[in-house]
Amino acid sequence: MGGPPVSPGLRDVFVLTGAGISAESGLGTFRDPDGLWRRFDPMRLATPEAFADAPEEVHAFYNLRRQGARAAAPNAAHAALVRLEAGLAARGGRLFLCTQNVDDLHERAGATAVVHMHGELMRARCIACGQGLPWAEDLSVETACPACGQRGGMRPDVVWFGEMPLHLEAIAQALDTSDLFVAIGTSGAVYPAAGFVARARAAGIPTHEINLAPSDTAGLFAQATYGPATQAVPDFVD
């Protein structure tokens, strides 16, 4: 099932992205056959309990991911969304770009307002004083918090299982008032993001999935385009 290009009448578009949009930049997805969660146990790496039990193991995983993200470059799908943002703004509309990704490839492609609901790899947060700050280097149990001086409490500023995703109020507001909901490169396996399509649908908002293959929530989308993001997203936008 193909979809029409973004029509001239649209004003406010809500785009949700997942790991699939960064796959062709060389960053691994989570649940594909070669995905991160096939090789690593998420419960040993992506929960607050895992960080409390084995912080060095968790740091090693995120240090590698941070290095990978630094080495990656945005691709044609990230760039197409920047054109969508500019096109909507030129007609008085808005792109609300909500990503589950912790990489910064949307920003490095030129997106101006990215809502990172699962946090950011390039930020760290101190569990002792709560201070969050930009962070491009490796973390370890020896890292001292620049704000309070405490050692051992610096963690990646990402959202682990069992933690509350970020910016949920702004996300709900933007979703409920959008003219179109588009999900790109996400499996629909992780909540609350996996529930956005049902929410949009219940509000009568058109929905479109762009993914390599049908996601877990594919049946809820009114329209879909299946193919690699670097082709499917430019085709959709331009």
Ligand code: BJW
């Ligand atoms: C391509 C492509 C190409 C490939 N082109 N496409 C039932 C209801 C509600 C919640 C729950 C529930 N049961 C359990 C929960 C809780 C849990 C959850 O959802 N668990 C599920 C496993 C069931 N959710 C949570 O814990 C969340 N918090 C929460 O619910 O809080 C509520 C709360 C209430 C009260 C108190 C406290 C809390 C938090 C979820 C955090 C997720 N964190 C991670 C790690 C982030 C840090 C890191 O990166 O390491 O986020 S897990 C991981 O999954 C990461 C991703 O953002 C997220 C989603 O993955 P994504 O992006 O969809 O990737 P994949 O790999 O799954 O899919 C990639 C897709 O791309 C595939 O479909 C491919 O086909 C496609 N693709 N190449 C186009 N080239």
